[in-house]
Amino acid sequence: MPLEGISLLCFAASYGGAFALELLQLIRPRAIQRLIGLGFGAAGLLAHTLFLLVKQPPVASQFGSTLFLAWILAVFYFYGSIHHGKVAWGVFVLPLVLGLVGLASTFSRTPGEGETSWLVDLRSFEGERIWGLIHAGLLLLAAVGVCVGFLASVMYLFQAHRLKVKTLPGHGMRLLSLERLEAMNRRAIVLAFPLLTAGLLVGIVLMVQAANPVRTWTDPRILAAAALWLVFVILLYLRYGAHLRGRRVALLTIVAFALLLITLIVPHTLTG
Numbered sequence: 001m002p003l004e005g006i007s008l009l010c011f012a013a014s015y016g017g018a019f020a021l022e023l024l025q026l027i028r029p030r031a032i033q034r035l036i037g038l039g040f041g042a043a044g045l046l047a048h049t050l051f052l053l054v055k056q057p058p059v060a061s062q063f064g065s066t067l068f069l070a071w072i073l074a075v076f077y078f079y080g081s082i083h084h085g086k087v088a089w090g091v092f093v094l095p096l097v098l099g100l101v102g103l104a105s106t107f108s109r110t111p112g113e114g115e116t117s118w119l120v121d122l123r124s125f126e127g128e129r130i131w132g133l134i135h136a137g138l139l140l141l142a143a144v145g146v147c148v149g150f151l152a153s154v155m156y157l158f159q160a161h162r163l164k165v166k167t168l169p170g171h172g173m174r175l176l177s178l179e180r181l182e183a184m185n186r187r188a189i190v191l192a193f194p195l196l197t198a199g200l201l202v203g204i205v206l207m208v209q210a211a212n213p214v215r216t217w218t219d220p221r222i223l224a225a226a227a228l229w230l231v232f233v234i235l236l237y238l239r240y241g242a243h244l245r246g247r248r249v250a251l252l253t254i255v256a257f258a259l260l261l262i263t264l265i266v267p268h269t270l271t272g
Contacts, residue, residue: 014044138199145192
């Protein structure tokens with residue numbers, strides 16, 4: 001198949017096949033089954049990578065940001081599945097990857113005003129374009145941290161429920177311990193907050209310096225990003241100031257993830 005023929009369906013189908021085998025692995029674990037599932041995941045990741053290289057969607061666009069976020073989480077899935085071979089990693093990560101790919105399919109693939117290919121921005125050597133790419137990249141990496149925190153929180157709540165109902169050891173899906181999941185959530189949030197802050201600051205500077213700003217301070221996507229930042233501040237205060245831990249932190253992290261989805265879904269309001 002020519003590289004131009006790669007579509008969202010190609011890697012979505014591969015990720016879907018990997019997820020189906022992950023579910024089957026819960027019922028009837030087989031070594032060969034796991035290897036085939038990893039093969040499907042690797043095929044999806046390869047097709048996904050080639051799609052981003054060939055189509056070069058703008059990182060700041062709804063379509064591009066969701067696809068790049070899905071790609072990074074697909075790498076996270078593939079690495080985690082190998083590193084945590086006995087843990088039901090893909091059962092939690094792959095649905096998020098598939099959901100983001102599905103979300104991307106609902107967005108326009110035509111770049112909006114002021115949006116250009118990430119490769120064009122990288123090669124331009126123009127200050128404004130490079131800083132715009134840095135702005136989008138910082139927010140993307142912060143979104144990765146939110147997603148990882150969300151996944152750790154969901155796993156934490158699931159594992160806490162299993163312990164509460166006294167599920168017998170060795171029965172049901174295997175997960176990391178509550179301590180490791182809580183540490184994973186904490187690291188993700190601690191890393192995401194400065195990235196989000198830096199991304200917002202770069203965006204503010206770009207807006208102030210623009211002679212004819214395309215977007216205004218009441219832009220829905222900007223307001224959603226600001227709300228996400230405030231939730232992070234509350235989350236960090238409760239975690240380190242009030243020393244809150246466990247279930248409440250996990251639930252607030254899920255709220256932060258919901259705000260992230262709103263930020264990804266809400267379009268920029270363009271002014272004429």
